[in-house]
Amino acid sequence: MSHLTVFDLDGTLVDTPRAIVETFTAAFGALGVAAPPPAVIRATIGLPLERAFGDLLAAAPDGELVAQGVVHYQRLFKQIILPRANELIFPGVAEGLAELRARGGTLAVATSKFHASADALLRAAGLRDQFALVVGADQVSRPKPDPESGLLVLRTLGVxxxxAVMVGDTAHDIHMAKAAGMRSIAVTYGVHGADELALAGPTWVADTFAEVVALLSAEPAHGAEPYDIGVRPEAGEPAR
Structure with a gap:
């Protein structure tokens, strides 16, 4: 039976957070509204666009101003982020994904991006063919940290x-994995720092993508389930 790894996209596979802040800032300019500080925008990465704009604009997520912001963001995303996709891939990601596939693993993406944007970014980065499935925030009614995205991946792929193991750089990813019954690897090189990730209670923590691949590739011992390596942190205990 092939085992499944579900990846977040921004901050996990592709180093887009700085470009995302730039795109949000440009979208605020297009709205004629002063942009929040970069740190405030960065804190919303990992949330669906409507919720992020709603929080940043202190407006209803289903309101007209938020809808306009999303339209501007999607237009600017194609201009600012897509042309740089290949150079934004984190070190070791392309090789690591190929290695996991070669070992017989099934790979998927569950992201807070809209599906079309995620698919376009993966294609521009040359990574799309590695994934059996890409699930975007617009394909579910309750995006991360709700488990619906993860459950949709599991159900569609029959795993x-x-x-399954979820790999992500934010607490939203870890909470989604827990609620869906999956184990998780928190990567510390993305949006949320090690302390914030530890509070979410990941199964394992990795500082590089090479460490992610090593965790996923470890041989099971004494009949343990594949991936059942190391010590699972108890609830509230920082991952080691």
């Missing part, structure tokens, strides 16, 4: 949660 039990115990045979």
């Amino acid at each position: 039990a949660a115990r045979h």
Whole structure:
């Protein structure tokens, strides 16, 4: 049976956070509204666009101003981020994904991006062919940290949660994995720092993508389930 790894996209596979802040800032300019400080915008990465704009504009997520902001963001995304996609891939990601595929693993993406934007970014980065499935925030009614995205991946690919691992750089990813019954690897090189990730209670923590691949590739010992390596942190205990 092939085992499944579900990846977040921004801040996990592709180093887009700085470009995302730049795109949000440009979208605020197009709205004629003063942009929040970069740190405030960065804190919304990992949330669906409507919720992020709603929080940043102190407006209803389903309101007209938020809808306009999303339209501007999607237009500017194509101008600012897509042309740089290939150079934004984190070190070791392309090689690591190929290695996991070669070992017989099934790979998927669950992201807070809209599906079309995620698919376009993966294609521009030359990574799309590595993934059996890409699930975007607009394909579910309750995006991360709700488990719906993860459950949709599991159901579509026919994989039990115990045979899946979520890899992400935010607490939203870890909470989604927990609620869906999946184990998780928190990567510390993205948006949320190690302390914030530890509070979310990931199964494992990795500082580089090479460490992610090493965790996923470890041989099971004494009949343990594949990926069942190391020590699972208890609830509230920082991952080691």
